[in-house]
Structure formats: structure tokens, C-alpha cells
Amino acid sequence: MNGIFLDLSVADEVNSAVMGFVQAHGEFFLAIAHFLLTWMLVPLERALLATPAWVALPAIALLAWHATRRIGVVVVLTVGLYLIGSFGLWDKLMQTVALMIVATLLTLAIGLPLGIWMSGSERLRNVLQPVLDVMQTLPTFVYLVPVLMLFGLGKVPALLATVVYALPPLVRLTDLGIRQVDASVVEAAQSFGTTRMQRLFSVQLPLARPSIMAGMNQAVMMALAMVVIASMIGARGLGEDVLAGINNMDMGRGLQGGLAIVILAVVIDRITQAYGVGKRQRELGAKKS
Amino acid sequence: MNGIFLDLSVADEVNSAVMGFVQAHGEFFLAIAHFLLTWMLVPLERALLATPAWVALPAIALLAWHATRRIGVVVVLTVGLYLIGSFGLWDKLMQTVALMIVATLLTLAIGLPLGIWMSGSERLRNVLQPVLDVMQTLPTFVYLVPVLMLFGLGKVPALLATVVYALPPLVRLTDLGIRQVDASVVEAAQSFGTTRMQRLFSVQLPLARPSIMAGMNQAVMMALAMVVIASMIGARGLGEDVLAGINNMDMGRGLQGGLAIVILAVVIDRITQAYGVGKRQRELGAKKS
Amino acid sequence: APQCGSDKPLRFAGITWESGQFYTSLIRTILESGYGCKTEVVNGSTAATETALVSGDLQLWVEQWNRTDIIKKGVEGGKIKLVGDLLADGGATEGFFVPDYVVNGDAKRGIEASAPDLRTVADMPKYKELFADDEELGKGRFLNCPTGWDCEKINNQKFKAYKLDSSYTNFRAGTGSALDAAVSSAVERGKPVLFYYWSPASLMGKYKFVQIKEPDYNQKCWETIKDPRAKEVCPSATPNSRLTVGMSTALIQSDPEVVSLIEKVQVKPETINASIARMAGEKKVPADVVTKEFLKANPAVWSAWVTPAAAAKLTEALK
Amino acid sequence: MSAIEVRHIYKVFGQNEAQAMKMLLAGAPKSEVLERTGCNVGVHDVSLSIESGEIFCIMGLSGSGKSTLVRHFNRLIEPSSGEILVGGKDVLKLDDAALNKMRRNDMSMVFQNFGLLPHKTVIDNVCYGLTVRGEKGDGVVQNARRWIDRVGLKGYEAKYPDELSGGMRQRVGLARALAVDASILLMDEAFSALDPLIRGDMQGLLLELQISLKKTIVFITHDIDEALRIGQRIAILRDGRLVQAGTPGEILDHPVEDYVRRFVEKRVDLAAKPH
Amino acid sequence: MSAIEVRHIYKVFGQNEAQAMKMLLAGAPKSEVLERTGCNVGVHDVSLSIESGEIFCIMGLSGSGKSTLVRHFNRLIEPSSGEILVGGKDVLKLDDAALNKMRRNDMSMVFQNFGLLPHKTVIDNVCYGLTVRGEKGDGVVQNARRWIDRVGLKGYEAKYPDELSGGMRQRVGLARALAVDASILLMDEAFSALDPLIRGDMQGLLLELQISLKKTIVFITHDIDEALRIGQRIAILRDGRLVQAGTPGEILDHPVEDYVRRFVEKRVDLAAKPH
Ligand SMILES: Nc1ncnc2c1ncn2[C@@H]1O[C@H](COP(=O)(O)OP(=O)(O)OP(=O)(O)O)[C@@H](O)[C@H]1O
Ligand SMILES: Nc1ncnc2c1ncn2[C@@H]1O[C@H](COP(=O)(O)OP(=O)(O)OP(=O)(O)O)[C@@H](O)[C@H]1O
Numbered sequence A, B: 001m002n003g004i005f006l007d008l009s010v011a012d013e014v015n016s017a018v019m020g021f022v023q024a025h026g027e028f029f030l031a032i033a034h035f036l037l038t039w040m041l042v043p044l045e046r047a048l049l050a051t052p053a054w055v056a057l058p059a060i061a062l063l064a065w066h067a068t069r070r071i072g073v074v075v076v077l078t079v080g081l082y083l084i085g086s087f088g089l090w091d092k093l094m095q096t097v098a099l100m101i102v103a104t105l106l107t108l109a110i111g112l113p114l115g116i117w118m119s120g121s122e123r124l125r126n127v128l129q130p131v132l133d134v135m136q137t138l139p140t141f142v143y144l145v146p147v148l149m150l151f152g153l154g155k156v157p158a159l160l161a162t163v164v165y166a167l168p169p170l171v172r173l174t175d176l177g178i179r180q181v182d183a184s185v186v187e188a189a190q191s192f193g194t195t196r197m198q199r200l201f202s203v204q205l206p207l208a209r210p211s212i213m214a215g216m217n218q219a220v221m222m223a224l225a226m227v228v229i230a231s232m233i234g235a236r237g238l239g240e241d242v243l244a245g246i247n248n249m250d251m252g253r254g255l256q257g258g259l260a261i262v263i264l265a266v267v268i269d270r271i272t273q274a275y276g277v278g279k280r281q282r283e284l285g286a287k288k289s
Numbered sequence C: 001a002p003q004c005g006s007d008k009p010l011r012f013a014g015i016t017w018e019s020g021q022f023y024t025s026l027i028r029t030i031l032e033s034g035y036g037c038k039t040e041v042v043n044g045s046t047a048a049t050e051t052a053l054v055s056g057d058l059q060l061w062v063e064q065w066n067r068t069d070i071i072k073k074g075v076e077g078g079k080i081k082l083v084g085d086l087l088a089d090g091g092a093t094e095g096f097f098v099p100d101y102v103v104n105g106d107a108k109r110g111i112e113a114s115a116p117d118l119r120t121v122a123d124m125p126k127y128k129e130l131f132a133d134d135e136e137l138g139k140g141r142f143l144n145c146p147t148g149w150d151c152e153k154i155n156n157q158k159f160k161a162y163k164l165d166s167s168y169t170n171f172r173a174g175t176g177s178a179l180d181a182a183v184s185s186a187v188e189r190g191k192p193v194l195f196y197y198w199s200p201a202s203l204m205g206k207y208k209f210v211q212i213k214e215p216d217y218n219q220k221c222w223e224t225i226k227d228p229r230a231k232e233v234c235p236s237a238t239p240n241s242r243l244t245v246g247m248s249t250a251l252i253q254s255d256p257e258v259v260s261l262i263e264k265v266q267v268k269p270e271t272i273n274a275s276i277a278r279m280a281g282e283k284k285v286p287a288d289v290v291t292k293e294f295l296k297a298n299p300a301v302w303s304a305w306v307t308p309a310a311a312a313k314l315t316e317a318l319k
Numbered sequence D, E: 001m002s003a004i005e006v007r008h009i010y011k012v013f014g015q016n017e018a019q020a021m022k023m024l025l026a027g028a029p030k031s032e033v034l035e036r037t038g039c040n041v042g043v044h045d046v047s048l049s050i051e052s053g054e055i056f057c058i059m060g061l062s063g064s065g066k067s068t069l070v071r072h073f074n075r076l077i078e079p080s081s082g083e084i085l086v087g088g089k090d091v092l093k094l095d096d097a098a099l100n101k102m103r104r105n106d107m108s109m110v111f112q113n114f115g116l117l118p119h120k121t122v123i124d125n126v127c128y129g130l131t132v133r134g135e136k137g138d139g140v141v142q143n144a145r146r147w148i149d150r151v152g153l154k155g156y157e158a159k160y161p162d163e164l165s166g167g168m169r170q171r172v173g174l175a176r177a178l179a180v181d182a183s184i185l186l187m188d189e190a191f192s193a194l195d196p197l198i199r200g201d202m203q204g205l206l207l208e209l210q211i212s213l214k215k216t217i218v219f220i221t222h223d224i225d226e227a228l229r230i231g232q233r234i235a236i237l238r239d240g241r242l243v244q245a246g247t248p249g250e251i252l253d254h255p256v257e258d259y260v261r262r263f264v265e266k267r268v269d270l271a272a273k274p275h
């Protein structure tokens, strides 16, 4: 094409390597998938599906109240969820929620420690930065097809894809937040013999909270942006409706599914952000409203 | 499905509303698309495609050197780009780059002012927050199909989708960064009669820089994550190869395309981040290495 | 005035699967070399390119199965017409499949037949353990068409008609590529898998599958199966489909020569499956290479499709 | 004419401002307001006038409202109620543009917590007031350099605030405020982090500025010796209220209450201590 | 035994540490090192020993290295070279756990810039040193309350640092350091933002602590009167070097050089000024 380039192509090698790997190690990965399914995803989904809407809806409303203490927010969120039910999407909502809960918890469990670790080591940051770039920009399907061949169709690869995509902003913003903590405050804490853990939990994390919460917010957004992709590889839930809408240009159906996802995003985001706000901010906020 | 819900469905109404809108206003939107195409996207793409690789590659290397001043980074980035060329994807790379440049500039041009504005108004933040949620989580295809009917297949809807998706993190992190600026520093600046603009440019933006740059990074990542979607609606470029790879189970080809996107992401990210680093950090960094 | 021969290229939809790519390349080669047309391909997802076809953005959509509402509405609205009959022997087939080794075993790979008596859909419940679904314990997994495709809706109805609900999950892969990946991964590992598929398709050429017999085609029952809202469903196999080319009405009016070519283009299923198996094989061969070879090897076949003048030019170009 | 005049200024911090104001007007003391409403009383009914060209010292216990009061003069804080006149103009009625004009040309401030711009070097910090005003070119830099030398920071022009010691930071703030050459200087414990030598030097500088350039200087200090040395008048605050204002002589000889006497006594005490 | 002993401490800030150290050892002065290498000299070959149970005052020009020196004692700063012994133990050889143990039990520090935790209330700030040590329960809170009262901040327990005046913040830092009841107190201009009344009270408090509890107190101050009042020994720094160390009497009567004399003179000067 252009004179100066060699003519490289790894396509064929990659293809046969993947196939070979699948044949050789398929069993092992299927076992992992089986474990994740039977112990986390399926029971949670069952439980959620078994909960009648007239129990779930007030429960979520209560949670929202506990988190935000603002009646306006609670009403909007509850009406939103009720709307999803009225679109006939309640069961699918629950399926998506199950996936999202597990994905978000996994993201938190991996992302926070990674971000903390990264903030403390320039070298690790240099190594992780491009890895995070890859996680965010390598098109999902490129790695999803091999993953899918290993784990089988359905919830497990969807979970993996979601975590991979949601992780980077959380890691990055945790790292940023901790690095921005005022050095003189850390120094003062050090002078009292603060251990590494105490420093982390009583100084760095609280002071990095705004950044970390922004990372949380982005992680939740990313996770929910993956709902449709998840359905593309066979995970049940709201994504199915969007896909169906897309595949036959049924914009109305797609929009309903899409709106349901958005509402879910807003609900999760508002509740997590409210819990993430510092004690002080909350007091101020409560007094204001 | 569940007893407590009404049975709502807006699907049919939406479909006919969209159709009606397209018939009524199609011309207008086509004109916009035409404008964007003839004045921005096409000329840029032409120019990039007309530049031979042996000019472009050293030029980018120089730019990377100017930005980072680190020979190691320059080498890695250049080798990465050379690799894309060797995969036979140079022309597609240029097509994608053209789209990305326009999309990133538009995102910046909209996102920064919006973030700044948001940081100054609690009310605006309350309004914009859910809008940003929608932009990030409403599945692209849900709005893309109507957009596609209005603007036609190709670069323009791709551009729109990219900007919509890339905008939120930039807006959010600009807002966050500005709000985190130490109030006592702003107060001191105020005491010297700093105008709003001066405050913004000489105090708030420089001090919010780390957050804003994180927002930039996320915006670039999001934009590049949309390359494949862009190809789904007819934009040329690297996404095509990924799509072809996906559709034909040609994982190798998909991976090459995907890697090319990742490399592009890393190149853009490293260069913009390097330019975004403060003068002081740069001095420190330069001395260190 | 005909567009073919003018400066404006004929815009083809880029098809996302191999047989469609084969046909597209075939028709484009003939039009370019034989008729002096300019052509170009615009890639995109199926929904996007179909929408573009109906709105006049694209002019040809090769290997059209006439399955989506977009196309149906386009035809009804007079925006497009479906022309030709691309596949010989009555058109495309579809149905329920399992890999050959599931029924017959594979001595070479040391796989025993795990469902030797799986012949008809009535046998399926017996083997639900074999195709067990991890996500829904106690049921088998049936891989349906991707969500939103026409065949998905048809299979939903068939599920009712064949009373499979209690023994199988109606599992939708979500996308064609996901379905392909799931099937090939099972086949590569010699695992049992039960899925819906169609021909022509690359997997059909690449692997050996056994179709599970369905009750014979029955016009009245087929109507109930085709209608997703029908409550009472009775069993029927899917009839073969005519594969056509979606052409914009404007092009049909301006370019009768192109229409008459497309009306005649027809390829045998064996040829198609062999070609696309190469396209999708270990070494992926590009569509234009495969079509060139086909054209070179079968002048007798294609010379019946084209005008004598075009035939001469094409022969020249193929040398 | 008074350079600065304030009348019945009240400032209450906190959510229940209205309730706190009511309690204050009804005569409740600061500590009771704090306990009952959670509101901090910053300034409580202060009226005073500062003459043009004088050095006016403000003293008082820690937390008695000195910084809060001074911040009203250039309206960094809006009072809960009251009037503020600078050069006869009602500051509270100024629009943004006029307020900025006043802050640029007529007043500059040294902050107790320094308020340096952490992202700018020492010289850029010192230039700040000038560049904000739109001044450009060599003149600005030379002016800044002169002031940096004057406060004894030569050689540190290119350093950033976080590379400086506490007293050095304070001097950067001092140089920054002096560089704009405003007619009113607000100095909030501007010498508190300085050693006696540099401090003495800086006190001399202030006196010189006042005598030769007729600057009005509002000077918050905790050092009674300092106040006596440079202040033409001294005001003493307590719990947000103005207890007494007058010349050093008046304050020393006729303290209005025990609190004031103790402030003054302290000095005598120290000076009298044998070593 | 000395509570703290340092030997030949050097501290150079900046990128070219090695080069700067070479210049210093070759006898170059601080300003030349700064100009040539861009490195700030913090401490330059300081050796001194602080006896157990004494109040040791450190004075010197702003920027002369007082804060930097004191930060070495609890190893918040690693010296460029030199030895630090606390209670006879080499601090530089301690591992993380041992260092933390020492910081928790043996030393506490008041920072010149306060170093409060902005996200914690006053009472939580004061409790900090105790909770870090793992202490829990009512005792901790009561202890904290007692110290908050003692520094005169009763009523402000639930406020956040940004709601306090400068001097109040300083007193929170003071209470926090006193609450841990360590045997060594490092006080970096701990009274600089306090008015004379509270300051006198706090000086009394320190003397009392030293006499009744035999605490070792390292006290940085710019106020020679203060140093004379509470210090058993005084060290004077200049440009990072130790110029003289001795009892107040020695310093007053036999200043080793002009610089020291000027420090002392100042006081006499002020006290002698007529009013
Ligand atoms: N983090 C740092 N980076 C660079 N230089 C520093 C740093 N900290 C202190 N210095 C330099 O070290 C020297 C001594 O500073 P130090 O803070 O010890 O002075 P100090 O005696 O406490 O002065 P002050 O009375 O003004 O507080 C100064 O020249 C200062 O610029
Ligand atoms: N931003 C604020 N929010 C709440 N309360 C405040 C705020 N600023 C000051 N205060 C309160 O106002 C009162 C006066 O504070 P101010 O800073 O004016 O004291 P000061 O006289 O300057 O004391 P110092 O000598 O300690 O600096 C204090 O009780 C303080 O707690």
C-alpha cells in the first residue's frame, strides 16, 4: 500500500492459535464459568426474579431515601423504575440488575486496590497506563469471540467484558485522587505514626473521595453501556430489547429498552453517589433542601 | 407480567413520530451533514490520505518528541504506527484519524465550556447530570438509527455518535476539577480584582488541570471505543477491519484492526497528555529521565 | 439515462456474511469488467445498510432474505424491489442442527455418538441433559437465531408448536458472530450443541452438521408460525427462501441492463458452500479472489447471464 | 475623608443565619449563638472609620473576628448586615466591574494563610496583581524583582511556593501586595511568620511607605509592641465586637475594660521580666 | 542521656543533590549553591544534642532551616547525610514498624502550617494521634475534650478546620499534639498565630508540662522574649548552619557573632522604646 511498510499479517497465526488454545484448555475455562454461574450470577438472578415487584419497588425507594434523604429524588427514581415495569420489562430489568451488581462489585474489588497501588508506584503506573488504554479501546468483540469460545455463550463472558470495560476509569480516577491529596496533610498524619493502612483509610481515601466517586460514576456508566454488548453474546436482560429494536429498526422498542437502561443507570448512580458523599457534604445538603 | 404495572408501550408512537420527523425535516439535516462533510471531514481526510507515510510518520514522531521529550516514548509510538502500516492498514488509519481529530476537537470545544459552566452553577449541574447519564448509557444504536435516517449513512452520524459518547467524562471531570480548586487560592486571586475570565484561565483551569486531563484521556478513549460503531454506520476506517473480522470469525483480522485502534489511542493519549502536563511537571519529568 | 457507465458509482451494501460477500463481489466484478460500471461498497450493520437502501443512500443489497420490517416496508412503499433468484435448487434452507458427531460419532477424533437416536424434533426432549444449559439447571440449551432476526421470532413460535418450552431454554445468541463462535467452539472441542442454522453459510461448508427433521411444510401452520402474535400454533418446517437482490426502484428504472443481469444470476448451493468455506477457512481467502476463480472456472455458467458484448469484455478482463 | 468606614457590620457564618442574627440583635453572646444555632459569629456590630494615610492596627484574641472584618473591606465576604464605605463609596452597591476596579487599583491584601498561587513561581506570584490589571512587559518583571529583593528573596524567583519555608511564603505574599502599589494595604498578620530581624525591617518599610507615599494600612497583629511601634491607632476586638479604638496612648493609659488592660499589661510584664 | 542528638546533618532539596553536596563540602555558601545548581540548602552540617526534660528553643532567620531540621527528628525528612539519634537509637536505621512506634509513643509535632486533616472535625483531629495508636472508647474522647477546653476551643468540637480562624486552627494542632502525651514535643512556631493572652497561657502550659511531666520540648520561635522566657537552651541557625547554642544567659552575654547579637539587641531595643 505505502512503500515504506513491510507486509506483516498475523491474522492467520492468531486464528489458528486461538482455535488451538480453545481445543487445549476449553475445559478449564468452562469450569470457571460454571463456578461463577452457579455460585454468583444464577442465585442472585433467581432471588431477584423471585422478589415480586411490589416488594422490590418500595425496597428500592427506601434505599434511595436512606441514601439521598431527598424526597424529590426518591419519587423520580421510583417513577422511573415503575415505568420500566409498565413497559413490560421488569423481569429483564432484574436480569440486567443481577449482572450489573456482580459486575460493579467485581470492578470495585479489583479497581480500587489497583488504583491505590498505582498511586504509590510510578513504575506500576507506566506499565498499567497502556494496559488500561487497551482495555478501553480494544473493541469488545475482538476479545469477546475468543472469550466466548472459552467460556461459552451467556452471562460469564458478558460479565468479563463489562468488568474489563468498566475498570479503567475507576482505576485511573482512584490513582488521580490519591495523588492529588495535599502532601502536608499526609505529612502531618505520618508524624503521628500512621501506618500505611491507616494513612490510606483515614487520610488518602477520604480526601480522594470526590475523584474516586467520579471514577465510580464512570464505572457504572461504562458497565451499563455494556448491557447491549452483553446481550449480543447471549446475556438475558434489557439489552435484548434494544438488540431486537436495532435488528429490525423497531426504534420504539429499542428506545424503550434503551430508556430502561438509562433509568437503571440513573438509579444506581444516584444511590451510589449519595452513599459516597462525605458525612459533611451530606449534612450540608440535608440542611439546604 | 407483574401485577402492579400498567401496560404502557410507546413503541408504535415513537416509530411513526420518527418517520414523520424524517419526512418533514430530512432536507435540513442533510444540509448540515453536507456542510460538515465538505468543510471539515472530507478535506481533512483527503489531506491525510494524500500525505505519504514517509512524511507522516516522521512528522508524528517529531510531534511526540516535542510533546514528551522522551526518546523511549517516541520510539514506541513510532514503531506502533509503523506496525499499523505493516498490517496494510495505513490508509484506513488515516481515515480513522481524520474522524477522530474532528470528533476530539468538537468534544473539547463543547465539553470544556460546558464543564466550566457546570462548575459554577449547582442548578445546571442538577439538570445536566442526568443528561450526561443518558448520553453515556443510552445504547448508541437506539438514537443512531433515527440520526442515520436524518443524516444519511457515513461519517456524519459516526461523528455525532462519537461526540455524544466522548463528551460526558470530559464535562464531568472538568466540573470536578474546577470545584476542587482550593477556595483560599481563589479568594486571594479575587482580592486582586481578577475578572471571571482571568480567574478561569489563570487560576481555576491550571489548578484543575490534572482532572481535566483525566477527562481528556477518557474522552479520547471513549471516542476510540466508538470507531467500530462508526463503521457499523458506514464510516470508513479501522473499524471496518474489526467488523469484518467479527462477522467472519476472522479473529486475526479483527485483532489487527483492534490493535491498530489501540495503538492510535495510545499515540493520541500520550501526545495530548504530554501537552497537558503543567510546565513545572514537565521540567521535573525532563530532569528525571 | 443509465447510471451504469456514468461517473456515479453504483453503491452496494457491504454484506456482513461470506455468501453475501461472494454474491456482491460476483455481481460487482461482472458489472465493472463486463458493463463498465463503477461500483462501490459501503459497509455497515445490516439494519443500517437496509435503512440506507430504502432511503436511497444505497442502490443494491445483494443476498436479501427479505426478513426484516425495513425491507418489507420498503417494498410496500415502492422504494425498492427484490430482484432475481440467486440460489439454485429452490433457494436457501434453514432448520435445527447438531454436529454430525453427535449422531454418528467421529472415530477419527475418538468421539462416540452421544445422541444416536436424535432424528426428529420429537426426540429432542430425551436429550436435554446432553445439551444442558448452565444458566438454567435441568433444561437443555437450544441456540436460537440472534435476537430480533426474523428466524428468531419463527423459532419462538416453533418452540410452542413443538412443545419444547419445558425441556429447553430458548437461548438467543444476540448476534450472528456470537452464534458462530458458540457453534464453532463446541465443534472444535467435540462437544454437543444444538442450534438453529441456515444454508448457504460458511459454517455449513466448514463443518458437517446433521439437520433434525421437522414435520413437513404445511401452508396453514406456517402462517401461524410466521405470525408472532398467533396463540394457536401448529408444527411446520420452514419453506426454502428465495434469495434476491434488493434494488432501489430508481436504479431499476434507469438501468434495465443491470436488472436483467441480476435476474439471471444463479449459483448452485454446492458451489456457494465450497467458495465460502474457503473464504472462512483456516487461511481466509478474500471474496474477490474466490469470485475471480469461480468466473475463470465456469465461463459456461456466467455467459448465460450476460449480454454477448459483456461476455467478451469479461473474458478479456479475466485473462 | 475616611479611607474606610464601616457601620454596624454583622457577619454570621452558618446555615441558620437569620435565627442567629435575631439572637445577636436580642443581645445574646457569641458562645450562646454558637451553642444554640451552630452558627459562628464572625463580626458583631462593628463600626469604625480608618483615616486616609494612617496605619490602623487591629488586635484581639484569636478568633475574635479580625480577619473576617478586614475581608469586608474589599468585599471578599458579604456582611450579614451593615454598611461599608471605601473612599466614600458604598462597596456593597458596586457591580462586578466596579468592584474589580477598586480591588485592582485601590486595595491590596496580604493573607494570613498567604494565599499564594501554587502553580506559579515566586516571580509570577508577585507579578500577579499587575498582570491582572493588564500591565505587561519588562516594567512589570522589574518591579516584581525589586520587591522580591526588598523582602529578601533574591535568588528564589523561579521557585514554586511549596519549595519555600513558611516565612518565605509570607514574604512572597507581602511582595505581591506591595507590588501593585495600591493606596490601601490590608495586612492580615502579615509578619507573623517572620524572624525579628526581617520583621523589624518590614515594619520600617511600612512606616516608610506610609510617610512617603501616604498609604493607608490596616494591620492585624498579635504583637502589642509592633502595634505600638507602627500603629497610629489601634482597635481591639473581642468576640466579634469592637471593644476599644484609639491611639496607643489612649489604649495604654485608659483601657476601657479589663480585657484591654490585660492585652497591654502583658507587654509590660514581658518587658519587665528579668533575665 | 540526650533525648535527641544529631550529628553532621545535611539536607539539600532539588534534583542535583550530589553536585550540591559536593559544593557544600567544599565550603560554598547556600546562595551560591542555589544559583549554580538550583538546589535549596535546608540544613548544612548541623550537630546538636537536646537533653531529656529541657525546653530547647530554635531561632533563626526565616528560611534558615529550622523546620527542616526539626522534621529530621521524627524522620519526616531523610537527611542527605548525617546521623540522628533519638533516645540513643539511630532513627535512620529504624524499619517502618519501629519508626511508627517511635512516632506514636515518643514524639508528637505541631506544624507551622498546622497540617490539620480537613475532612475531620476538630475533635476527630484532636483524637487522631490516639486513634492511630489504636486507643478507643470514651477515654479518648474525654481526653480530647479536655485538651480542646485547655486551648480554649470549647464549643468548636464539631466544626471543621475551614470554619476556624488561623489561630484556632493552630490551637487544634496544638491540642492534637498534646493529646498523645508523648515524651518529646516538636513545636514548629506553634504559637505564631496566637494573641498575647492565649500565647502567655500556652507558654505557661508548656513550662508546667516540662516541670511536672519532664517532657522534652523542641520549640521553634521567632519571639526572642518567648525563647528567653521558656527556653533552657537556645540554638540559633543561619543559612542552614548552627551558629550558636547555649543558655539564654550565654547567648545574651556572649553572642558569638554579630548576627546573634542583632537577634538579641532587637529585644532590648523594643523593650526600651518609649511610648
Ligand atoms: N520541600 C522543599 N523543597 C525545596 N526547598 C525547600 C523545601 N522545604 C524547605 N526548603 C528550603 O529549605 C530552606 C529552609 O527552609 P525551612 O522551612 O527549614 O526554613 P525555616 O527556618 O523553617 O523558615 P521559616 O521561619 O520561614 O519557617 C529554605 O531555603 C527553603 O526554601
Ligand atoms: N468560613 C467560615 N465558616 C465558619 N466560621 C468562620 C469562617 N471564617 C471564620 N469563622 C469564624 O469566625 C470567627 C472569627 O474568625 P476570624 O478568622 O475573623 O478570627 P481572627 O480574629 O482572624 O482570629 P485569628 O487571630 O486566630 O486569625 C471565628 O469564630 C471563626 O470560627
Ligand SMILES: [Mg+2]
Pocket: D066, D067, D068, D112, D188, E165, E166, E167
Ligand atoms: Mg485571622
Ligand SMILES: [Mg+2]
Pocket: D165, D166, D167, E066, E067, E068, E112, E188
Ligand atoms: Mg519554618
